Amino acid sequence: MCSVCGCSDIVTADGKSVGHAHSHDHDHPHDHGHDHGHHHAHDHAHSHDHVHGEYKHGHDEHGHHHPQPDARGDHHYGTGAAGVSVPGMSQSRLIEVETAILSKNDTFAAGNRRVLDALEVFAVNLVSSPGSGKTTLLCETIKRLGDVPLAVIEGDQQTANDAERIRATGARAVQINTGKGCHLDGHMVGHALDQLRLRQGAFLFIENVGNLVCPAAFDLGEDCKVAILSVTEGEDKPLKYPDMFTASTLAILNKTDLAPHCDVDLDLYAANLKRVNPDIEIIALSARTGEGMDRWIEWLTARRDAKRTG
């Protein structure tokens, strides 16, 4: 795991981890090559000329950079035709750009939001650290929602384990494996939406990659983010990762059945959540025993109904 960005080491197309380095200062010049690449893999089939209602995007809008691995699986940057100098050209010009760095993601997210709004789908982006119990909570939620139409997008770096757990409940699920990626983005979710064919008035649960840092910044087109925190993680987690809890509408304090066994101060969890986000709502529950699950189901249903009548 990278200590700067929190990503796992980069894995090339042949499955070998090549690691990656971060900045360190030198007071001497030197040259070095970079084995530092990235890999965009989709393990689901998709067309690039799809249409989401009025929202269209063609392949040329997917202008992200895909380096081609060489025979050894290394990725090389810096082989393009740059560094050109033109004699006689020396006067520099300033060009106003004024563009948000994540504007491309925001465009995809806005497209997703239009599709979800047209279908009156209530979409929740579930964010947490790994192991907080997101998938167990989702499986229990699906059982309790009964016949209500819903679908799930599962984000993980590797494996389809979680999507299989969701499908075992009978719900529709698409697994997105991000590879090296530490978060889902609007583009990935747009492709998953194409595949899910959501029904009018459904719930959409997007289980983000387990990571309390990066998913905070990436809008997916959801109605709200719900942060899940288990009582075993420590009362100061909201203070350590404030961005995520500031971006969330609701915090679920999960695994309350374990509270008596691990010296947990539930009031301190609540106080710390309110300190980073005075507006955040809090529901304490145990997906395992079912305690508090009714409040969560009521919260979801009220939000979905408000959107439909909205």
Place this chain on the structure above:
Amino acid sequence: MHEMSLVEGMRTIIDRVAADPGIVRVTRVRVEIGRFAGVEKAALSFAWDVVMHGSKAEGAALEIIDLPGTALCYDCGATAQIESRLDPCPVCGSGKVMPEQGDEMRIKDMEVI
């Protein structure tokens, strides 16, 4: 955060602007980063050097302009500048403050030849 992804987003924008055949090279790019944007400057600069290889902005200087963070105090109603998300209201000392500005990540302008 994931500065590599951010710089890939920057490259997309810069490549599009620099596609103009009248632009030979980008020599400087100025970005505005808010106090609460969660961006680590050292990691952003590292990613900049790597990701911009092979573009018209290879070797360009990256200048980071810090934007302040402001928050609304739910107790006294003041909007004030704070250094960290966890700071109390500088006017009344209350802990109930909601960040309002400071999550910006924007390319402001670029110098080209």
